[in-house]
Amino acid sequence: LCVKWCGEVSNKFHMARPLAPMSIFGMLSSGPSSIAYTRRPKGVSMRRHARKMQPMKSLVKANLQEVSSLTIIVEDPFRYAFMLPTATAVSTSCQLAGIGGAALFSPIFLLGFPLLGPEYPLESSSAAIAAALLTEVFGFASGLTGYARRGLVAWSISAQFSAVSVPFAFGGALCAHYIADDPTLLRGVYASLMIGLSAYLTLSPRPDELEALSEEECNVEDLLDSTSNASGVEVCTLTTSKNITYTYRTPARGSVTSIGATGSGSFLTGLLGVGVGEVLLPQLVRGCCMSLPLAAGTSVATVVLTAAAAAVVQFTALASSEGSNVISVVPWDLVQFTIPGVLIGGQIAPFLASRGAFSDEDIERFASVLFGLVGCAFAIKAVQGG
DSSP states (O other): OOHHHEEEHHHHHOOSOOOOOOOHHHHHHHHHGSSOOOOTTTTHHHHHHHHHHHHHHHHHHHHHHHHHHHOOOOOOTTTTHHHHHHHHHHHHHHHHHTTOTTHHHHHHHIIIHHHHHHHHOOHHHHHHHHHHHHHHHHOOOOOOHHHHHTTTTHHHHHHHHHHHHHHHHHHHHHHHHHHTHHHHHHHHHHHHHHHHHHHHHSSSSOHHHHHHHHHOOHHOOOOOOOHOOOGGGEEEEEOOOTTTTEEEEEHHHTTTHHHHHHHHHHHHHHSSSSHHHHHHHHIIIIIIIOOHHHHHHHHHHHHHHHHHHOOOOOOOOHHHHHSHHHHHHOOOHHHHHHHHHHHHHHHHHHHHHHOOOOHHHHHHHHHHHHEEEEEEHHHHHHHHHH
């Protein structure tokens, strides 16, 4: 059909130049007016002229075979739809245990996705960690709205801790790509972190025990007359939306112990997405003599700001390394399901906690075993080097 079409057109357009070899894609895109044809000599029949154009016919046939063998890959926009219920379950579990959601999202992205098929893993380990951080920000922000609505956030204390946590999180986020570029090192660090979290949940005092210790160690009413201005410690009160008044003291300014603990946890948050919340809650309960609900709300506010700063730095560094903008490096096909999932989980966790659906011992035991298993899986992958 193509040969016949070329011959018919050649009778209408008498072009002097010879027929140039051209792929079927060029013929289809350029059209008859831009294709060079061979003029049929006078006295030569159409059939004889068509035999002379046999090479062109073979070229068209070869190109048509190439077209038929092409595999067109169309990405399924719903391939990560299973992450909606998964993110809801992870967010609910982590917030009930008081652990950052990135502690489980990063292992899912780094270990779980490669097992599902070649189309599931993200482009790099840095993208996986940054996506876990971004998801964690929205999950904790969902919980923060509930605490703020109830007046259970000491914003001034959160700002004081954030002044230390944000710069350290920046540093951790800037160092993240050095670890992400070495898969064995990344798995080894994650194995240590997960096993450390498992030990932390097993050995550390439970929240109710922390509050009991705080009541034994703190007597904030006596501090009203005995607190020295030189120590930088002040006694404050906060009234919630239900007219419950909490009394607490501000952290000592310039405390090396507090700065070291907060800074190390924040650096780990910027590096791997976990750490600041785990070191902050004990300081608020025992150091600031806060009640557990107020300490939890203040801790969540600090975690949101710290994780958001780390996520911005990680995505900016990722965009710079790829020569693109921040918007284009965000895995929207993934976070379009994880973010709604953690928003839902951020509302389910307080509801379950208020109903007493699970005891603190059961939650921490489950989380401890889970983190231990994840840590062992990372350790095995690090040893195998695969």
